Amino acid sequence: MQSTDRWLGLAMALLAAAVMWSARAFPAVPGQKLGAGFLPMLVGAGLLVCGLALVWRSFGAAAYTGQDAPRAAGTEHFGSAAVIVGVILFYIAAAERLGFLIVAPICLVLVFKALRAATVPALLWAVGGTVVVHVAFYKLLRVPLPWGVLRPFY
């Protein structure tokens, strides 16, 4: 955790520098010395101090890690989480073009498989889930879910 804090502290300090640099260009409120740059400048300065404090602390005593018990290495499924992030990105990229009714079941099957579900229940739940969400949001709540290539059949 100490080395993570060190890198995070450095990243925070860099972000702070960028925020403070950009804040100089924001205009002032008419008739006042301060303006739109004041809060970002303050936030930047605060982040800089905190980032450096994190780095400084990482060389010293053990810091609070946020976890109550250390995790054993190699016992977590990071691949599954990566698949979920990928699925959301796929939805963002493809939903408008292909349509909700095509993209949603694909996304669901991928996530079910990432969470180690058996194939047949995954397929059934994916189709059922898509229909339920479509009825709830498109039919009942009138959310314009994209039709994509299915538009001619609508």
Added chain:
Amino acid sequence: MDAAVTAFGLVFQPYVLTVILLSAVYGLFVGAIPGLTATMATALLVPVTFFMPPVPAVAAIVTATAMAIFSGDIPGALLRMPGTPASAAYTDEAYLLTRSGRPELALGAGLVFSVLGGIFGVMVLIVAAPALAEIALKFSSFEYFWLVMLGFTCAVFIAGRDPLKGVVSLLLGLLISCIGLENPAGAPRYTFGNVELMGGISLIPLMIGMFAVSEVLRYAVRVDKPVMAIDRPFGSVFGGMWGLLKKYPLQLFRGSVLGTAVGALPGAGADIAAWMSYAVSKKFSKEPQKFGTGHVEGIVESGAANNAALGGAWIPALVFGIPGDSITAIAIGVLYMKNMNPGPMLFVDNPQNIYAVFIVFIIAQLLMLPLGWAAIKSAKQVLRIPAGLLMPLILLFCIVGSFAINNSMFGVIVMLVAGVAAFFMERWGFPVAPTILGVVLGTMLEEHFFSSLIKADGQLLAFFERPIAGTLGALTLLLWSWPLLQRAWRRRSA
């Protein structure tokens, strides 16, 4: 009086009562599934409440959260996995009671004392909120500025375990609140020429990401499988409760008071209230040696505290627009969407809506007894539903819900970024609550700072000249310098 009658009329309608009942069942279900938190339940409800009138929308949130906080006790007692973080403080105690053959005592105490604590919190809310609103009507931008600062301070120093990381979280939240055109100079900040960013980061997709998507990601990386600690039907849930009530009245009162107070502090919610109450219970108990061996006293006190915190958290939310916890942060977003902007004027302009919220709170608490009983009785069946089947559906719901707020894919992008960020923040020990507080209150802070500065003609001392503003300011500065004072004190006495 007219407003109270109107409020009854607003609540006792078939539509609103059906919403309350469905939200109650939904809250009980979500709370009982480990990995699905009460905050997640609220975040997932928002896209649906978006399409409701104000009273049923708020009723849905109030009811679902109260139920979820209680039903989090169920998997805690049966699987040793708290359904919501608010139950984590006494999960071991409840599980040990189940292992020793007394699951009815653990869950019955959780249910009955949740209801009693919850009713206490609501009563304080009903008495304190209008009285505070009356005072708050006289507040100027100076008082509001210091209230927001005090809220930030509480979230960082009182609610967090690592103040340094708490400050970083808060600053990141404030940075997010800077995005867009909404600032005193009306200048575009960090919009990078993107039209969507001009309006700022939409709060609801951000919350759905931080509280629901991050939870799905956390579930995905987890490998541990829970083991059910009971293989027989439940006996009487309410048996022995009267005896507990007579044995532990002080514990009930102390838990309720502490829970309400902690709930009212910005950034600190039901989970911190439960942890603090459990510690207090053990410290003042006549039998502290029994704690951690399957002893019900801590469950009585902290079970009352976590539900009392719910009512407490609504006090600053309704009166000042400052959320008492993450759930009320989401609720404030819903209030703004429904043109029920929180603040003292809400009590003047729309008292019927406020009374309606109070009535819903009471109904939710009373409904918890029969529905909670039914939830306990059916717990073994509900807990057999694998969370792995629910998580993908929740994810799809998150995506569509984030899209529905503005009918824009930008909401889904915000949700994804917020979800991944919150996932890593939790892993690296950065609390999420101060970030939410920063995002919700950033604009308010800037607005009140600049109006005060203009009124004071640039004189910073004017921020301390009004009595209440001065007191709040001094208190804030004292809390910020407390760690330094403590260190100096220790050095002196060493």
